[in-house]
Amino acid sequence: MTQDYSKYTDEDRKVWKTLFERQQANLPGKAHPEYLNCLDQLSDVLNPDEIVNFDKLNEYLMAQNGWSVVVVPGLIPVDDFFKLLSEKKFCSSIWLRKMDQLDYLEEPDMFHDIFGHIPLLMNSDYARFVEEFGKLGVEYGHNKIVEKQLQRLYWFTVEFGLIKQNKGTRIYGAGIISSAGETDHIFEDDIEVLPYKVNKVLENDFITSEIQTRYYEIESFEELFNSVKELEESLQEEVSA
Ligand SMILES: [Fe+2]
Structure with missing residues (x-):
């Protein structure tokens, strides 16, 4: 499956531009500066003026860090997903929501x-975390309990x-970054922010259909990458239990 760039309509271009410009204006001071730096670095191949072209994006990413985007037809089996991540391939859909659905999505679209x-795959600690996460999925994800735990870890x-940033909490998760409503929600009072602890996250179930109330905060992307070791130990224990 590939992206047929000629199929995009004027409405698609308008949706892409509207969402992109809205979040570009909304994110400074809310997203971690590293996300914004990475977005900036990608601006030749990722910008509001043209719908992302996967050939151009992949050419750039491959030259930078060996990652690429692969087209998937919506949700794929979780073991395929782990395997792709372990090969530094990130899955993406190729459709865009409509203008009257800017704030509501039942399943993730290309935006x-x-x-x-x-963008954050340009950060080496973050990218290595995602790759190693995929490898752990390939190795241990056949165990149903572990599969669930890995889904929780990915979610949170x-x-x-x-x-954490010196000026306060910032966002890096894609579900927040790509949504104006989720972004603003983080800076309201009714959320619970807990320090990132692998064992806590592995036990924490989540509901995909409601806005989140509990979040986990890392200290740095390096901390995230370093947590892979602890994650692997926990999964090994679960598999051998
Ligand atoms: Fe996502």
Whole structure:
């Protein structure tokens, strides 16, 4: 499956531009500066003026760090997903929401997959974390309990992770970064922010259909990468239990 760039409509271009510009204006002071730096670095191949072209994006990413984007037809089996991550391939859909759905999505579209997920792969600690996470999925994910635990870890880091910065909490999770509503929600009073602890996250179930109330905050992307070791020990224990 590939991206047929000629299929995008004027409405798609408008959706892409509207979402991109809205979050570009919304994120400074809310997203971690590293995300914004990475987005900036990618601006030749990722910008509001043209819908992302996977050939151009991949050419750039491959030259920088060996990652690439692969097209998937919506949700894929979780073991395929782990395997792709372990090979430094990130899955993306190729469709965009409609203008009347800017704030509501039942499943992730290309704006979420690309704008939310791809920029931070330019950060080596973050990218190595995602790759190692994929490798652990390949090695241990056949165990159903472990599969669930890995999904939780992914949810509370890659999708909804927060990161401490000297000026306060900042966001890095793609589910927040790609959504204006989720972004602003982080800076309201009714959320619980806990320090990132692998064992706590592995036990924490989540609901995908509601706005989040509990988040885990890392100290740095290096901490995230370093947590892979502890993650592997916990998974090994679970598998051999
Ligand atoms: Fe996502």
